[in-house]
Amino acid sequence: MILTLKRPDLIRTENFINGQWQPSNLNESYPVNNPATGQNFAQVANSTAQDATQATKAAYEAFEDWRNQTTKVRSEFLLRWHQLILDNAEDLARLMSLEQGKPLAEARGEVAYGASYVDWFASEALRTYGDIIPETVSGKQRLVVKEAVGVVAAITPWNFPLAMIARKIAPALAAGCTVVAKPAEDTPLTALALVALADEAGLPAGVLNIVTSSRDRVSDVVGAWLEDARVRKITFTGSTAVGKLLAREAAATLKHLSLELGGNAPFIVFEDADIDAAVEGLMVSKFRNGGQTCVCPNRVYVHNRVYDAFADKLVTRVAALHVGPSDREESQIGPMINERAVEKIERHVQNALQHGATILTGGTRIQNDIACGPHYYAPTVLANANHDMELAHEETFGPVAPLFRFENEEEVIQAANNTPFGLAGYFYSNDIKRVWRVANKMQTGIVGINEGAITSETAPFGGVKESGYGREGSRYGLDDYMEMKYLCQGNLS
Ligand SMILES: NC(=O)C1=CN([C@@H]2O[C@H](COP(=O)(O)OP(=O)(O)OC[C@H]3O[C@@H](n4cnc5c(N)ncnc54)[C@H](OP(=O)(O)O)[C@@H]3O)[C@@H](O)[C@H]2O)C=CC1
Numbered sequence: 001m002i003l004t005l006k007r008p009d010l011i012r013t014e015n016f017i018n019g020q021w022q023p024s025n026l027n028e029s030y031p032v033n034n035p036a037t038g039q040n041f042a043q044v045a046n047s048t049a050q051d052a053t054q055a056t057k058a059a060y061e062a063f064e065d066w067r068n069q070t071t072k073v074r075s076e077f078l079l080r081w082h083q084l085i086l087d088n089a090e091d092l093a094r095l096m097s098l099e100q101g102k103p104l105a106e107a108r109g110e111v112a113y114g115a116s117y118v119d120w121f122a123s124e125a126l127r128t129y130g131d132i133i134p135e136t137v138s139g140k141q142r143l144v145v146k147e148a149v150g151v152v153a154a155i156t157p158w159n160f161p162l163a164m165i166a167r168k169i170a171p172a173l174a175a176g177c178t179v180v181a182k183p184a185e186d187t188p189l190t191a192l193a194l195v196a197l198a199d200e201a202g203l204p205a206g207v208l209n210i211v212t213s214s215r216d217r218v219s220d221v222v223g224a225w226l227e228d229a230r231v232r233k234i235t236f237t238g239s240t241a242v243g244k245l246l247a248r249e250a251a252a253t254l255k256h257l258s259l260e261l262g263g264n265a266p267f268i269v270f271e272d273a274d275i276d277a278a279v280e281g282l283m284v285s286k287f288r289n290g291g292q293t294c295v296c297p298n299r300v301y302v303h304n305r306v307y308d309a310f311a312d313k314l315v316t317r318v319a320a321l322h323v324g325p326s327d328r329e330e331s332q333i334g335p336m337i338n339e340r341a342v343e344k345i346e347r348h349v350q351n352a353l354q355h356g357a358t359i360l361t362g363g364t365r366i367q368n369d370i371a372c373g374p375h376y377y378a379p380t381v382l383a384n385a386n387h388d389m390e391l392a393h394e395e396t397f398g399p400v401a402p403l404f405r406f407e408n409e410e411e412v413i414q415a416a417n418n419t420p421f422g423l424a425g426y427f428y429s430n431d432i433k434r435v436w437r438v439a440n441k442m443q444t445g446i447v448g449i450n451e452g453a454i455t456s457e458t459a460p461f462g463g464v465k466e467s468g469y470g471r472e473g474s475r476y477g478l479d480d481y482m483e484m485k486y487l488c489q490g491n492l493s
């Protein structure tokens with residue numbers, strides 16, 4: 001794919017620190033590759049701890065002014081940024097699909113989705129109310145005000161290169177925080193373009209800084225932020241293993257943490273469900289971004305009585321999915337992000353087959369004239385899944401839907417909750433009593449009830465258990481970037 005943008009200047013390859021684009025201090029770069037072909041199409045700054053610390057210094061020095069701006073000023077900046085994202089949506093989508101591999105239609109959807117967080121927090125910026133505490137003692141007045149936590153370090157994954165960073169930066173800036181950010185090694189260009197647009201929207205120097213690095217430098221860059229007491233919060237989306245590492249390291253300076261980590265989402269189809277709706281819901285939730293989404297169903301539990309009918313309908317739909325490069329309009333499943341990702345999918349499928357699964361469709365890599373490259377994996381449905389399989393315990397992060405049979409509600413809820421993770425869960429049922437009962441018992445931060453498309457800037461996104469803590473989006477999302485300050489005024493009588 002050759003990248004032609006209306007605005008070629010959105011292709012940025014350097015760090016943005018204190019309002020300046022600059023190379024890494026060692027003047028080194030690393031390659032960004034097209035995940036479909038492995039072909040290198042850009043080189044971006046390979047940063048060090050020194051670059052990260054320079055970014056922290058800039059963000060720290062910009063903080064006092066930014067936090068003291070009126071909420072209106074911060075809101076208006078976010079509105080201008082939002083408009084620029086929309087104005088450049090097609091370029092952003094093309095850049096994103098090239099470096100990440102998601103079909104262009106999905107990339108366009110993600111630009112709109114990411115932009116919606118910027119718009120949302122432009123409004124929420126205006127509503128950072130505090131409280132006046134009713135007096136119980138004469139002569140005193142007690143108030144609670146909300147204040148920005150300080151410099152925020154945002155670390156984001158490759159699966160949603162625009163939406164994840166937007167939904168961290170937007171509330172941080174809305175709250176009055178300043179930001180240092182590091183996108184994933186595989187997908188830096190979308191994030192850099194987003195920052196270029198923030199600069200164009202008139203953000204003061206130092207308020208938003210971004211440094212890029214290859215995977216072998218990530219511990220240096222993020223390590224510099226973890227050690228630095230001036231960084232007051234880490235907001236992270238990624239694997240649970242890295243989330244735990246960040247939590248341990250952040251403890252030394254007791255930073256605030258928002259951790260949006262891996263999931264292992266159950267998707268339950270009860271015997272009283274609308275089967276067509278359940279199939280549709282699974283298609284929407286499972287195969288979005290090729291299954292590389294932390295809220296993707298990882299385990300599909302289907303009641304024995306409807307199992308065969310559900311499996312038949314699902315297989316028809318899954319086998320018809322178009323696999324191909326992101327720039328073909330008909331592509332529905334693009335390449336996986338990299339070789340490690342495909343190897344993990346292969347390992348899960350092989351392990352499932354060894355434990356008694358059968359392939360209803362897919363089950364292999366595909367490479368042909370259209371899906372031309374080593375990282376395509378066929379959309380897959382596996383029957384006879386069970387809990388001895390690796391895929392029951394670890395998210396596959398690929399287009400694989402394993403079907404588990406169940407007999408009764410109690411058993412399936414126990415199975416669904418039998419995981420250290422708790423991000424999203426889904427179930428389909430037309431029995432109103434069951435709906436309330438099951439929703440109450442699901443140990444997840446998000447529950448889709450007869451619905452597969454659950455996310456929205458208006459709703460709180462986040463997990464329980466080892467899927468992390470903190471919430472993104474919604475009216476709760478700003479609180480993660482603010483502290484309460486209690487003011488007690490005496491001598492009033
Ligand atoms: N919750 C979610 O949305 C996501 C979940 N995952 C899960 O994690 C699995 C592995 O994916 P992977 O990309 O390796 O996820 P990681 O958790 O490794 O990567 C997420 C982010 O963390 C950074 N990072 C990696 N190692 C460290 C470290 N030691 N210290 C600080 N930051 C670090 C990455 O940088 P760099 O890219 O440079 O390594 C990236 O920016 C997936 O298969 C999936 O199960 C993955 C991505 C998103």
Ligand SMILES: O=C(O)CCCC(=O)O
Nearest residue numbers: 159160237293294295455
């Ligand atoms: O995988 C993720 O963490 C991103 C979830 C995308 C969404 O907000 O739906």
